[in-house]
Amino acid sequence: MIDNYLLEELAVFAKTRTLAQTAEQLNVTQPTVTRGMQKLEDDFGVRLFDRQPNRIKLTETGELAAAEATKLIKLNLEMIDRIKKFDYSQHSIRIGSMIPGPLILLNHLHSVLPDDIQVEKESLSGDKIEQQLMRNDYSLIFSNQEILTSEIESQYVGTENLQVNLDQFMFQANQSTVHFQELKNLSFIVLREIGSWRDIIQKEIPGAKFLYQEQRDAFADITKYSNFPYFTTNLSQYDTILLQRKSKNDDRVTVPIWDESAKMVIYVSYLTKQKQRLTPIMNLIRDSWPN
Amino acid sequence: MIDNYLLEELAVFAKTRTLAQTAEQLNVTQPTVTRGMQKLEDDFGVRLFDRQPNRIKLTETGELAAAEATKLIKLNLEMIDRIKKFDYSQHSIRIGSMIPGPLILLNHLHSVLPDDIQVEKESLSGDKIEQQLMRNDYSLIFSNQEILTSEIESQYVGTENLQVNLDQFMFQANQSTVHFQELKNLSFIVLREIGSWRDIIQKEIPGAKFLYQEQRDAFADITKYSNFPYFTTNLSQYDTILLQRKSKNDDRVTVPIWDESAKMVIYVSYLTKQKQRLTPIMNLIRDSWPN
DNA sequence: AACAATTACGGAATCCGTAAAAATT
DNA sequence: AATTTTTACGGATTCCGTAATTGTT
Numbered sequence: 001m002i003d004n005y006l007l008e009e010l011a012v013f014a015k016t017r018t019l020a021q022t023a024e025q026l027n028v029t030q031p032t033v034t035r036g037m038q039k040l041e042d043d044f045g046v047r048l049f050d051r052q053p054n055r056i057k058l059t060e061t062g063e064l065a066a067a068e069a070t071k072l073i074k075l076n077l078e079m080i081d082r083i084k085k086f087d088y089s090q091h092s093i094r095i096g097s098m099i100p101g102p103l104i105l106l107n108h109l110h111s112v113l114p115d116d117i118q119v120e121k122e123s124l125s126g127d128k129i130e131q132q133l134m135r136n137d138y139s140l141i142f143s144n145q146e147i148l149t150s151e152i153e154s155q156y157v158g159t160e161n162l163q164v165n166l167d168q169f170m171f172q173a174n175q176s177t178v179h180f181q182e183l184k185n186l187s188f189i190v191l192r193e194i195g196s197w198r199d200i201i202q203k204e205i206p207g208a209k210f211l212y213q214e215q216r217d218a219f220a221d222i223t224k225y226s227n228f229p230y231f232t233t234n235l236s237q238y239d240t241i242l243l244q245r246k247s248k249n250d251d252r253v254t255v256p257i258w259d260e261s262a263k264m265v266i267y268v269s270y271l272t273k274q275k276q277r278l279t280p281i282m283n284l285i286r287d288s289w290p291n
Numbered sequence: 292m293i294d295n296y297l298l299e300e301l302a303v304f305a306k307t308r309t310l311a312q313t314a315e316q317l318n319v320t321q322p323t324v325t326r327g328m329q330k331l332e333d334d335f336g337v338r339l340f341d342r343q344p345n346r347i348k349l350t351e352t353g354e355l356a357a358a359e360a361t362k363l364i365k366l367n368l369e370m371i372d373r374i375k376k377f378d379y380s381q382h383s384i385r386i387g388s389m390i391p392g393p394l395i396l397l398n399h400l401h402s403v404l405p406d407d408i409q410v411e412k413e414s415l416s417g418d419k420i421e422q423q424l425m426r427n428d429y430s431l432i433f434s435n436q437e438i439l440t441s442e443i444e445s446q447y448v449g450t451e452n453l454q455v456n457l458d459q460f461m462f463q464a465n466q467s468t469v470h471f472q473e474l475k476n477l478s479f480i481v482l483r484e485i486g487s488w489r490d491i492i493q494k495e496i497p498g499a500k501f502l503y504q505e506q507r508d509a510f511a512d513i514t515k516y517s518n519f520p521y522f523t524t525n526l527s528q529y530d531t532i533l534l535q536r537k538s539k540n541d542d543r544v545t546v547p548i549w550d551e552s553a554k555m556v557i558y559v560s561y562l563t564k565q566k567q568r569l570t571p572i573m574n575l576i577r578d579s580w581p582n
Numbered sequence: 583a584a585c586a587a588t589t590a591c592g593g594a595a596t597c598c599g600t601a602a603a604a605a606t607t
Numbered sequence: 608a609a610t611t612t613t614t615a616c617g618g619a620t621t622c623c624g625t626a627a628t629t630g631t632t
Contacts, residue, residue: 001299001367004292005622020586029624034588036622044371046378054586054631061378068370075366076292079359080335087337087352296597311611320599325613327597345606345611 002043004076007069009036010048014066019056040065085136089274093281096124096132097142099195101160101235102266102285108238109288113281124195133271140270140278144196147269154267155282158289161234162197162262164188165252167227173253180204180259187211189228191219200261201231220245227252234290293334295367298360300327301339305357310347331356376427380565384572387415387423388433390486392451392526393557393576399529400579404572415486424562431561431569435487438560445558446573449580452525453488453553455479456543458518464544471495471550478502480519482510491552492522511536518543525581 013022019033026033037056041048048062058066088094097103106113124132129141133152146154164183166173172182185207190198192214202210211228213219220241223230232254236242256262268285270278304313304324314324328347332339339353349357379385388394397404415423420432424443437445455474457464463473471492478500481492493501502519504510511532514521523545527533547553559576561569 001295001364002371004295008292018586019588030587031589031625032623038588039622044374044378046375051587052631053588053629056587060381061374064377065374068374072363072366072370073292075363079356079363080293083335083352083356083359084337086355087335090350090352309611310613321612322600322614323598329613330597342612343606344604344613347612 002040004073006036006040006043008073009033010040010062010066011070011073013037014058014063014070017057082135089136089139093139093278094137095140095142096138097195098124098129098144099142099160099197099264099266100191100193101233102142102157102268104235104239105285105288107240109284112284112288129269133269139274140268140282142266142268144264144266145269146267151272152269153272153275154269155286157266157268157282157286159234159291160264160266162200162257162264163232163234163236163254164229164257165232165250165254166229168251168253170229173255175255177258178255180257180262181206183229184208187228189213189219189222189226189230191216194231196264197231200264204259204261216241223250237290293331295364297327297331297334299364300324301331301353301357302361302364304328305349305354305361308348373426380427380430384430384569385428386431386433387429388486389415389420389435390433390451390488390555390557391482391484392524393433393448393559395526395530396576396579398531400575403575420560424560430565431559431573433557433559435555435557436560437558442563443560444563444566445560446577448557448559448573448577450525450582451555451557453491453548453555454523454525454527454545455520455548456523456541456545457520459542459544461520464546466546468549469546471548471553472497474499474520478519480504480510480513480517480521482507485522487555488522491555495550495552507532514541528581 009022009026012025013019013033016022016025019037020030023030023033037049044065046061046065047059048065050057050059095103095106124138124141129143129145129147130149130152132138133141142157146156148154164178166178172178180201183205186205187209188201188211190201190210190212192212201208211222213222219230222228224245229252232239232242268282270282300313300317303316304310307313307316310324310328311321314321317324328340335356337352337356338350339356341348341350386394386397415429415432420434420436420438421440421443423429424432433448437447439445455469457469463469474496476498477496479492479502481489481501481503483503483505492499502513504513510521513519515536520543523530523533559573561573
């Protein structure tokens with residue numbers, strides 16, 4: 001078997017093409033790399049380099065070896081990552097979500113959550129839920145997808161309903177519910193990270209304009225000093241930042257949106273192997289869900 | 292990155308389940324393995340073992356790490372093998388064949404073959420020609436298959452014709468040619484390693500019996516002291532062992548078999564990348580082919 | 583003159599084996 | 608009593624950096 005530090009030197013050399021730069025990139029001296037490549041040839045029992053007094057280059061075999069070495073190093077690092085993440089998943093629970101709603105609820109439940117498990121929350125993008133579970137990036141992922149594979153399953157946790165907050169003097173604000181159609185051609189302030197909701201509002205409201213805002217506090221400010229409508233959901237009642245804003249004078253009226261596409265069924269997905277350990281927290285969330 | 296010798300210790304421990312046996316299997320002492328596994332945990336930054344004063348076992352994370360380690364070691368060894376074989380294929384030519392005919396011709400050409408390339412000959416079984424070329428197990432493989440992939444191609448080299456050697460007093464021996472049908476219910480002596488020919492004679496000659504012989508010299512003896520018919524081909528004229536036998540009194544008559552299935556079209560397959568280097572020897576063989 | 587690779591030498595880090603200890607079966 | 612793991616200590620190997628050499632551009 002061949003030592004990894006030699007494979008790494010070879011892999012770097014294949015990029016830099018000189019021993020000096022290889023040494024620099026690895027924070028060692030040139031003689032170290034020289035000896036390393038000599039040892040590598042000795043270990044392989046094969047010529048890997050064409051040597052001239054002032055120049056060294058890979059043979060064809062050397063090129064192949066370098067390519068293989070690069071792969072092996074990558075695999076080694078990926079293995080370490082897999083193991084660390086698996087270990088982490090054994091005593092902690094990382095929770096991700098494709099939409100912000102469940103994370104708001106989790107923040108609200110923070111004090112009730114068990115102490116022995118550490119809960120982290122993060123917003124996900126892309127539809128790589130399966131991969132992220134399989135890689136132990138997360139133990140629980142909330143989304144509007146129900147997943148069932150040989151190693152993954154999902155549970156229903158609740159429904160999230162979109163609401164729009166309208167200035168009290170707008171005529172739509174006097175209704176008990178509203179349809180997307182009735183919001184057409186309006187301009188809205190929207191937080192950038194709202195996951196799957198973004199596609200929905202863009203698709204369903206004709207002629208609407210959206211002012212996307214990255215930062216949450218800036219978003220709060222803009223809503224305060226303007227009368228643009230903005231969106232919330234039935235989970236927003238647990239949003240502490242939003243509650244602080246509400247307490248100050250927000251003259252908007254919250255109106256539920258009645259369309260089917262404004263109702264999102266939320267599932268939580270997880271590795272079936274971990275079901276037992278995750279059941280309590282999933283039950284807690286489902287039980288705490290509004291309505 | 293994690294050193295391979297530690298991964299190997301872990302992989303072996305996962306099999307033996309005790310540090311003592313691990314040490315024995317690796318030809319080191321127990322303390323070495325103890326320290327190794329401690330260092331491994333330290334390098335990973337993760338608990339891999341449940342330890343009791345007299346007992347040590349893998350945690351779940353440890354089991355995963357051991358499985359991954361086993362894979363990585365295997366990949367490392369396979370890589371070394373690949374590189375050695377590739378290197379060998381750069382300055383030597385290994386030649387394999389699915390049928391013995393071309394190898395007989397090659398033996399005969401031995402003195403004419405270039406000296407700077409070393410030619411080895413071996414009989415192959417199975418239909419893994421592509422794999423064996425891709426792995427650089429062989430540079431040239433003779434068979435009755437024409438292969439064309441993105442990296443492999445084949446060339447026609449000649450046709451091998453089956454003949455049967457019959458006792459001169461048998462009525463079929465008086466014909467200039469013979470059909471498989473006319474050989475029905477006879478018993479033949481056959482060398483075990485005749486590759487694709489075996490299926491053909493078994494299929495085409497009704498009610499025939501075959502006395503298979505492993506060793507070539509024993510085969511020669513049996514033919515000498517019996518009058519069972521046996522098979523040759525148009526390439527057998529270059530078979531030195533067979534020629535020696537012929538010179539002594541073999542009263543058999545060689546009769547070509549006329550069926551289409553007794554004519555085998557022979558191709559040589561190789562990596563397209565190596566075409567240029569292999570062309571001379573392929574031309575030599577094709578030019579030396581009888582007829 | 584500047585640069586790249588190699589060699590020589592001494593030091594430092596790592597890895598290993600022996601011996602001994604601790605605890606279990 | 609025998610087995611298994613662990614610790615302590617000293618030695619040996621290996622690996623590295625500095626300095627100097629060779630040869631090229």
